[in-house]
Amino acid sequence: MDIDLILQNMLNPPVLFFFLGMLAVFFKSELSIPQPLPKLFSLYLLIAIGLHGGYELSKSGFDWYIFKALMLAVFMSILVPIYSFFILKRKIDTYNAIAIAATFGSISAVTFITGMTYLQTIGVEYGGFMVAAMTLMESPAIVIGLVFAALFATDAKNAENGEKTDWKEILREAFLNPSVFLLVGALIIGILTGQKGWTSMEPLFGALFKGFLAFFLLDMGLVAARKIHELKKVGFFLIAFAIIMPVVNASVAAGLGFFFELSKGDAFLLALLSASASYIAVPAAMRLSVPQANPGIYLPLSLAVTFPFNISLGIPLYYFIINSLWG
Amino acid sequence: MKNMKKVELIIESVYLNRLLKIFKKHEISGYTVIKDIEGYGGHGFKTADDVSDICSNIYVFSVCEANKYTDMDKDIRNFLDMYGGKCILSDVMLLLGKPKK
Numbered sequence: 001m002d003i004d005l006i007l008q009n010m011l012n013p014p015v016l017f018f019f020l021g022m023l024a025v026f027f028k029s030e031l032s033i034p035q036p037l038p039k040l041f042s043l044y045l046l047i048a049i050g051l052h053g054g055y056e057l058s059k060s061g062f063d064w065y066i067f068k069a070l071m072l073a074v075f076m077s078i079l080v081p082i083y084s085f086f087i088l089k090r091k092i093d094t095y096n097a098i099a100i101a102a103t104f105g106s107i108s109a110v111t112f113i114t115g116m117t118y119l120q121t122i123g124v125e126y127g128g129f130m131v132a133a134m135t136l137m138e139s140p141a142i143v144i145g146l147v148f149a150a151l152f153a154t155d156a157k158n159a160e161n162g163e164k165t166d167w168k169e170i171l172r173e174a175f176l177n178p179s180v181f182l183l184v185g186a187l188i189i190g191i192l193t194g195q196k197g198w199t200s201m202e203p204l205f206g207a208l209f210k211g212f213l214a215f216f217l218l219d220m221g222l223v224a225a226r227k228i229h230e231l232k233k234v235g236f237f238l239i240a241f242a243i244i245m246p247v248v249n250a251s252v253a254a255g256l257g258f259f260f261e262l263s264k265g266d267a268f269l270l271a272l273l274s275a276s277a278s279y280i281a282v283p284a285a286m287r288l289s290v291p292q293a294n295p296g297i298y299l300p301l302s303l304a305v306t307f308p309f310n311i312s313l314g315i316p317l318y319y320f321i322i323n324s325l326w327g
Numbered sequence: 328m329k330n331m332k333k334v335e336l337i338i339e340s341v342y343l344n345r346l347l348k349i350f351k352k353h354e355i356s357g358y359t360v361i362k363d364i365e366g367y368g369g370h371g372f373k374t375a376d377d378v379s380d381i382c383s384n385i386y387v388f389s390v391c392e393a394n395k396y397t398d399m400d401k402d403i404r405n406f407l408d409m410y411g412g413k414c415i416l417s418d419v420m421l422l423l424g425k426p427k428k
Contacts, residue, residue, distance in 0.1 A: 035363060169344065226374070287341045291410055295382055296370070 005316035014214040021221020033219045041216040048205040049131050050183045054190015055198035056128015066129045073133035076274045077140040080249050081105025091237050098148045099286040099293035103302050105141030106278035114311045115272040126265030135183045142174035142285045149290050173285045227304040242305035246275035250318045258325045271318045277302040332396040333419040338412035340385040353399040358389035
């Protein structure tokens with residue numbers, strides 16, 4: 001792999017801010033971002049990519065190519081948790097296998113955004129509709145997790161306590177969680193308002209985008225570094241899983257993207273989405289549906305291993321795989 | 328003055344709705360919720376500035392008549408058994424405005 005690809009990604013200011021956040025924790029600096037702000041940054045990023053994706057979609061329209069890419073995205077988000085579960089189940093208990101499989105089956109919006117800024121840096125084009133692909137990939141893993149929980153996790157404790165699975169509550173979490181709701185809403189607003197709407201919003205949601213991403217990644221660096229000590233309890237197998245599995249998922253997605261003739265940029269984003277793991281929507285849904293699974297395992301794996309790996313080495317590695325295939 | 332029970336719970340924030348369902352079932356008409364609390368316990372130091380609210384804790388307290396708590400006791404124990412957390416109970420006196428002459 002070309003060292004330039006890694007450097008181009010690592011020398012991106014938002015990515016460097018992520019590592020600055022991690023260093024702050026390692027060097028015991030008192031650096032912190034006041035609590036409500038990271039939530040505001042997260043909302044800002046979701047609105048920005050939703051609006052921009054909607055605007056791009058309003059320009060390009062909806063055709064067979066877009067339909068194909070969206071279907072591939074849904075297919076990957078169903079496939080990844082299924083094979084992940086059966087790999088994990090050979091080594092760990094069913095509850096944790098379900099939660100980790102679902103976590104890795106879903107996506108991380110910030111990883112996607114970092115990948116988008118990488119493509120912009122190296123001047124590779126991609127379709128705005130990939131934001132819709134990202135939105136579609138959030139929830140299927142939660143549903144797969146629920147199905148696995150119903151099939152494989154018969155829980156004596158639940159029965160004793162007379163607790164029944166509240167499907168309504170969990171499905172609401174899967175499809176109407178704040179990230180999905182805001183993304184879909186912003187995407188629709190972007191489609192409805194088109195060029196005029198985007199021009200009026202661009203000063204806030206376009207020009208300032210990288211700055212807000214840097215702020216958010218600084219906070220993510222602080223949070224990820226604080227979770228690193230929890231990895232001691234996780235064990236070698238799962239840490240290796242959290243690094244190898246994203247590469248496998250990205251390779252499968254890249255192969256499918258190549259077979260179905262996606263463009264280089266779109267296939268890269270599909271591969272990156274397939275490689276990323278959720279740390280907000282799915283862990284919340286798993287905490288509700290599989291409380292026996294330990295969040296001290298699936299959350300640090302996603303936040304402190306897969307996320308830093310993806311935004312540092314994963315992005316150039318997946319681009320290298322795509323580049324080798326497309327030539 | 329009225330003799331009452333004070334029920335204080337520290338639970339994971341994702342389970343708040345499930346706890347409130349128990350309160351509703353037993354007609355607990357008032358409660359206070361404090362979000363984003365920090366502290367040290369069996370799971371180490373829990374901060375309030377997590378990127379998501381999954382691991383953050385929440386503090387819920389209510390003051391109710393003792394017999395209402397007795398009815399609710401089994402459900403609260405089941406809740407703690409299932410989802411973890413701590414419940415602190417204490418006998419308190421509730422001051423109801425100025426005493427009548």
